Amino acid sequence: MEKKIRVLVAKVGLDGHDRGAKVLARFLRDSGFEVIYTGLHRTPQEVAMAAVDEDVDVVGISLHSGAHLALVPKVINYIREYGGNPDEMLVLVGGVIPTDDIVELKKMGVDEVFIPGTPISEIVEFIKIKLPEKRKKNES
């Protein structure tokens, strides 16, 4: 049996709506993933420790507060600090993110950014294709 892909769907920071994150979580479940949802208002430390303890393959960070350039790298750094390896995982970001910031986030280690309106099936495809690719690259 192939190992189930585990995905952490995380809401970081102050913004207070999580409809999008919940819809995403359900869709991912129906696509065969094991999905852990964090609920609202998590700190980067909390998300990072959850990612390590739950040994997830994908960390999806959803945020609409505009603080993505500050918060997302923190999540990645804390994962490393807690002994996890972000190079073995996919780090995805969802939210209203300006194009310049997308470039910036990718430099910081984010694998892909999904802006509102992206069909969720695209996210599923991305995970299924990129996760094994990234792992292979990391091994060699």
Next chain:
Amino acid sequence: MKVEELVEGLLSGNRRALARAITYVENDYPESKEIMKRIFTKTGKAHIVGLTGFPGVGKSTLVSKLTEEFRKRGKKVGIVAIDPGSPFTGGALLGDRLRLDGMDSRKPLWTDPGIFFRSMSSRGRAGGLAAKTGDVVRLLDAFGFDVILVETVGAGQSEVDIIEVADTSVVVMMPETGDEIQINKAGILEIGDIYVVNKADLGGAEKVERWLKYMLSLDEESVQMLSQMTHADEARVASGEFFERRKGWNPPVVKTVADKGEGIAELADAIEEHFKYMKETGLIEKRRRERMKRELFEIVTDDIIKLVKEKTNYRDVIEKLVRNEIDPYTAAERIVEEVLKSGEKG
């Protein structure tokens, strides 16, 4: 990671190693047997507490508040929370962790090094647990957690598997849990060491409490009669297992308002009291002895079947059985003989 590295890391307090070891065991990787072999002698110290009950009664909320309470009492807490997974898509939404918040926001539970929370999918399995729950609990035990809380799926079906894993089983109910006969059917009255009536802020908690106390006060004969009326798990009731398991212990009924933290200290007291009682009376060894026997026999059975498949021409025997040329009893005897002989040859 190599087995060596994982085991050493796990035993020296490396969370990452623990997390990865759980993944190996949960997915039945080839390394998992070796991991379990190496950590087993380090287990047996933790108090394993199961929480079961219908969906939405407040199990996850109770787990969070209990975790906070045990931390205050200086204990390290490991948590395994199981949610239903679909056998068809393989997917699961593991939503117990999202309740992991205590009453004191200055001490967040998510980043407390004395807490480890792991979500698991039942992957379509019945009985309320994931297949490898027992071994995952052992990994947490070896890591050094004092209390391990296990939240069952809570699908409302018979979830009696928890008694195979937990030292103390906590059954959670709430007012209007459903009709009482249904509750009895689910085996709920048999398995609890402690009963919780959560959501006591809603009306009707006293009624549930009274009913529970009455049911729990009945003698063996009355329970047998009742269980026949309600078609409960008759074999187990008739075997006296119901009474034998709890021997001398009167399950307390604790009222809580989990999301407000009310009744949590009392519940933690009851849980510790039960552990103490079991140790003093030797009940804990008795339960563990039964569990180990069952587990040993399961493993031996698996191993023997593996041998049969490797060492005998069981396929030919099955063909003979199909043609009614041999009876299954004689066939089994011959196969066992053949396995034993293959062992002599080495």
